Amino acid sequence: MAAPDLDDSLKNLMDTYNELNSHSVEELFSEPSPLEFMRYVARNTPFVIRGGASHWKATQKWNSSYLKSALDGQSVNVAVTPFGNADAPTFSAEHQATVISKPHEEIQRFSDFFAYVTQQETDPDSPSDSEVRYAQTQNDNLRDEYLALYSDAQKDIPFARIALEKEPDAINLWIGNSRSTTALHKDNFENIFVQIVGRKHFVLLPPLFHACVNERPVLPATYIRQGDGFALRLDPDSQPVPLATWDPDDAERNSTHVSALAKPLRVTLNPGDMLYLPAMWYHKVKQSCISGGEGFVLAINYW
């Protein structure tokens, strides 16, 4: 008896949210104070600081030759997928089911990895079906594999550290090209995203719109190299995990009876921009290279 009421009151909530809230991400042009930041946290509302990191050494210095020289001789962990679809809902023909496709992870020399990424992006003859590589280990890699670059970035975001009374749990470097997309998902962390090179295009949805994203339990599967291509192998003994199967950029497919109520916010980060992404907000992230640039996209995030 109570269940249909809940459904109606949820639709109501989503309509009200849409009426009361902005449909674009608020733009600041300088860093907020800790108290101002805390007001956004309290309202569970994202914002972007245009040019907030434009004075960072990373934003000013990191180009192809600098990175290759700083990381000369280093090896790094690389996520490899056939379509740039790491951790995405993927239909496996072999298993006749949608799975979450975890990337094949490989240790590569940084110079090889980086040459591949940039060549794939900038060479017009690069085959459209070549494998996609993305340095995206979210394991505090800027203070580990990429330690040589750490001093060019900030060790924390002061307004967030003071407001939340917490040092960052992890600082992650992300290097890839326009072939990689991060599928719609949420994280249980307050997140500050800093764009260094290229652009990231975020599609954001508040946690309230949970019922729109068609979260379903799917089995995790991992890509393995097989011949010239890839196969998906179900992870042994693993349990289904909940995964958002609705894609706001393909809104008809995999929709629920309330998906049409979702009004995703869209924001593009340019080099030097910072985004506050509140914990538990759904986000999908595409990326693009700046035309005439060196063919890679680089960002840092603070959890």
Place this chain on the structure above:
Amino acid sequence: MAAPDLDDSLKNLMDTYNELNSHSVEELFSEPSPLEFMRYVARNTPFVIRGGASHWKATQKWNSSYLKSALDGQSVNVAVTPFGNADAPTFSAEHQATVISKPHEEIQRFSDFFAYVTQQETDPDSPSDSEVRYAQTQNDNLRDEYLALYSDAQKDIPFARIALEKEPDAINLWIGNSRSTTALHKDNFENIFVQIVGRKHFVLLPPLFHACVNERPVLPATYIRQGDGFALRLDPDSQPVPLATWDPDDAERNSTHVSALAKPLRVTLNPGDMLYLPAMWYHKVKQSCISGGEGFVLAINYW
């Protein structure tokens, strides 16, 4: 199809909330900074400041003779009910339905009102079925009817004004005795409650537990004097309004299939204590006089 899932996920949320959150209200012993306050706002979490207003003139000076002298000759708006049940779910035998019972409002000389309240409380021979009077107009009355007392209170709560970037919308004075109870309800305001005389006993429930309070649409009805007693008259042309019909102090009656999951927080304010009650939290408020005191309960709240 989605509705049962919503119901399950709501139960899950409530269980998780109970596991992760304290079952008592956090106690501070001095005022928080605006940033510290904003952290509570962000976590949507109440706290009490023990003795936070013990230095106020109001806390130090307001007794029976001071109030009578300061408000000598004044008339005030008084809410009159048969059972101290203003704005409560009340079964009307005449209408064979539960209604929300709005008080009979009367202008009375302050001296008469105050003598009635204190006499009812302190006179052991006062009949248990005598009408209940409560000065509780929530219309910024401290800056209106009770202006003569305003300078003894603070004009705002600085940590909240700075954090929320807002002067109080209303400052309300509440004068009554132990016969009045405020039924479980929620307000759409951040609320700071300051206890001046006597005690208030709060029962608090986070907004997440909405499904536990059995909110139902009920018709508003207003008490009118009839002979020696009262009758409830349905408000003309008025629509049903949603009202929490579950009473956490009578948990079996009017319960829903999830009411048992609610774990209300209970906190008593003593003179000089302040409570931060986040917007949209359900609260029920009882009051009691200090034994050997002058027989009234007085509090101020800032919205």
